[in-house]
Amino acid sequence: MSGVSSTRIPLRxxxxxxxxxxxxxxxxxxxxxxxxxxxxxxTACGKAxxxxxxxxxxxxGETAWEEASGEGTIYSVTVLPxxxxxxxxxxxxxxxxxxxxxxxxxxxxxxxxxxQPVRLVFARxxxxxxxxxFRLVAAGGPPExxxxx
Amino acid sequence: MTxxxxxxxxxxxxxxxxxxxxxxxxxxxxxSAAGALADAGLTKDDVDGYFCAGDAPGLGxxxxxxxxxxxxxxxxxxxIGGASxxxxxxxxxxxxxxxxxxxxxxxxxxxxxxAGHSGxxxxxxxxxxxxxxxxxxxxxxxxxxxxxxxxxxxxxxxxTAEQLAWIKVAxxxxxxxxxxxxxxxxxxxxxxxxxxxxxxxxxxxxCCVVSDGGGALVVARPEIARxxxxxxxxxxxxxxAHKGQGGGEVDLTYSAARVSGPAAFAEAGVTxxxxxxxxxxxxxxxxxxxxxxxxxxxxxxxxxxxxxDGNLISGTGRLPVNTDGGGLCNNxxxxxxxxxxxxxxxxxxxxEAHPAVQVRNCDLxxxxxxxxxxxxxxxxxxxxxxxx
Numbered sequence: 269m270s271g272v273s274s275t276r277i278p279l280r281x282x283x284x285x286x287x288x289x290x291x292x293x294x295x296x297x298x299x300x301x302x303x304x305x306x307x308x309x310x311t312a313c314g315k316a317x318x319x320x321x322x323x324x325x326x327x328x329g330e331t332a333w334e335e336a337s338g339e340g341t342i343y344s345v346t347v348l349p350x351x352x353x354x355x356x357x358x359x360x361x362x363x364x365x366x367x368x369x370x371x372x373x374x375x376x377x378x379x380x381x382x383x384q385p386v387r388l389v390f391a392r393x394x395x396x397x398x399x400x401x402f403r404l405v406a407a408g409g410p411p412e413x414x415x416x417x
Numbered sequence: 418m419t420x421x422x423x424x425x426x427x428x429x430x431x432x433x434x435x436x437x438x439x440x441x442x443x444x445x446x447x448x449s450a451a452g453a454l455a456d457a458g459l460t461k462d463d464v465d466g467y468f469c470a471g472d473a474p475g476l477g478x479x480x481x482x483x484x485x486x487x488x489x490x491x492x493x494x495x496x497i498g499g500a501s502x503x504x505x506x507x508x509x510x511x512x513x514x515x516x517x518x519x520x521x522x523x524x525x526x527x528x529x530x531x532a533g534h535s536g537x538x539x540x541x542x543x544x545x546x547x548x549x550x551x552x553x554x555x556x557x558x559x560x561x562x563x564x565x566x567x568x569x570x571x572x573x574x575x576x577t578a579e580q581l582a583w584i585k586v587a588x589x590x591x592x593x594x595x596x597x598x599x600x601x602x603x604x605x606x607x608x609x610x611x612x613x614x615x616x617x618x619x620x621x622x623x624c625c626v627v628s629d630g631g632g633a634l635v636v637a638r639p640e641i642a643r644x645x646x647x648x649x650x651x652x653x654x655x656x657x658a659h660k661g662q663g664g665g666e667v668d669l670t671y672s673a674a675r676v677s678g679p680a681a682f683a684e685a686g687v688t689x690x691x692x693x694x695x696x697x698x699x700x701x702x703x704x705x706x707x708x709x710x711x712x713x714x715x716x717x718x719x720x721x722x723x724x725x726d727g728n729l730i731s732g733t734g735r736l737p738v739n740t741d742g743g744g745l746c747n748n749x750x751x752x753x754x755x756x757x758x759x760x761x762x763x764x765x766x767x768x769e770a771h772p773a774v775q776v777r778n779c780d781l782x783x784x785x786x787x788x789x790x791x792x793x794x795x796x797x798x799x800x801x802x803x804x805x
Contacts, residue, residue, distance in 0.1 A: 284554040288542060293550040318665035319551035325664030344572070344669055344792075346564035347617040357561045357616075359667055366665025369793065371555045377617075382572045399554040
């Protein structure tokens, strides 16, 4: 990307704003604390969606949690060079279909491009909640080792 | 039933202030209301319908209606962000057509400049908003959500930063003639590209100003409009729509104006080719480009070429846009640009725009807006106005 800082974008583990609590979202965070990334799929129409809702946004049918692959591609991304630390906001299209608002972390901002494969990494918020972020998957080589948190 | 010809825009007023640390928000609403009623030749006691949105202090319309001591039989506080006031004109015309009121007052005011609020700051967390648990950690501010739309548009259609910059250049050419505009210096494409990157690919000069201020509109039934000594500006058509993330089926290449625009043109019985002047909500340069495509002024993906080379500059370009300097240079009161879009359209239709930017024989105009966040969830409203 042009005109943006060359500062490497950090994982920012332990420094993400906390997600407000919601009864509808609680099982997601419980699974995330076990390292599992969930989404919801409709038991009536069969479609997965994001963000997770109890009733399907396509047909208002009942939905159920399922574990997602954590694989995706960048749909769009913006680098915020004036923020400290430099960070990104991104839409990532999951292998399961839905596109989610997130952040691509632990990367060189100049390496970011639409269409690049990414993989889920949980980074903790200030109160320790694991927030679903993404890292670039190295092209052609083995995936970068997952960060432990 | 249609609102075409059922109501007229009889009063319009843009508060001249751009910084008002010593005024209350309610006071700015009231001063704007007084200005619009004086412009129409009406008084407070003629008002029986009142419209406002989230910038109005207090619960919905109740506190401002009390502050202004109005006697109302119709109230509406529809809030679709900065596009609300464009929708309010249509709602007022509907209410008038239904006999619910005769004279509708619409007000907007705010002091984000004095309060230090801007589009780069994190939006206040609304804990019960259903998206908050999923998005709050990532800090989706106003500017970065618009930036992702611009980035995707560039990816799909080869739109360039230079083309986006032309939208700001056109606004600056217009603003040099507006003594009230916050930014009156003419800028070049190079100036825009050299300004600091705020949210890649949007530079500082791709972003609107943050200004204190206000504005107000008065809509009246045709019989009342004809009794006033002002040019007759008719409401001809309107459209309104919403677009969100589609349950995860995200497509950032179009806006809800793709629905609101054609609905407005159909009701008015005109096409984009008939339009002499366009007020196009310009929170960011990408906002303008997206709406021009979605309203049908050019094909999807051709917006970059359409806005380039001064095509939006009055007198030289094919489509004069935002001849007051728009939100990009003139004014974006309360961080909501909808009402100033309608006000400049009224000026153009009356022939009361600055002579340097006045469109000749301007008898048909569109005012269109995007409220909320283009990249996540937003409302759109489009209004067609014509001079009789």
